[in-house]
Amino acid sequence: EIVLTQSPATLSLSPGERATLSCRASQSVRTFLAWYQQKPGQAPRLLIYDTSKRATGIPARFSGSGSGTDFTLTISSLEPEDFAVYYCQQRSNWPTFGGGTKVEIK
C-alpha cells in the first residue's frame, strides 16, 4: 500500500492569501497524483489530476506541482469558497488517499 501523508493538518489563512499544501508518498507515484476538495456534507470534488492538470471548470488559482514522492497544491489567492478540506490521491497502485488538510479561515 502506498501511504500518502499530507501536511499541515490544518492551515489557517485569510482570504486573499496564498495556500500551499503538501502531500508526500511512501514510494514514488510518478506523476499519478490528484487533489480533491471536500466541503462539509458534500462529496469530494476533483481539482487536479496527474500532478498539474486542472479538471474541467477548476479556476486557474488552483495549481499542482511535484513528482515522485513530493507534491504541492497551491491556491494562489484564497477565495471564501476555498475554505474546505483537501485530499491527495494516488493511482500509481490501487488508489489511496491522504489524511487531508483543512484550510480554515484565520
Added chain:
Amino acid sequence: QVQLQESGPGLVRPSQTLSLTCTVSGGSISSDGYFWSWIRQVPGKGLEWIGYVYYNGVTYYNPSLESRVSMSVDTSKNQFSLKLSSVTAADTAVYYCAGAGQQFLIFEYWGQGTLATVSS
C-alpha cells in the same frame, strides 16, 4: 452530465451484509473506459477506496477488504452494486459511488454519499 445516486439500507446489523446500489444517470454505465468505484469515509476521517467494477463485470478490490467485498453491474438498469459481508462497527461510514472515465482511477463523478451504520 453524469450523475450518481446511492441507495440502500442505512442500518445494518453486525455480522450481516451491507448492500448498496448506485444508479447512473445522464450517461451509460457501459461507456467505454468508464470504471465505477465505491469509496467510503468514516465520519470525520479520510477516504478509503473499496474497489471498482467495469461494465463487463471485471472487478478489482482494495486488498485490505477483498475477502469481504463483491461488486456487480446491471447494465439494463444502469446500476452497479456493492456487497460488504461480515460487517462490524468499523464499517460504519458514508459510502460514495464514483465514476472514473477520461482518466483511469481519477474520480470525476461522485454520488452524494449514503451513511451506513452498523449497529445492533
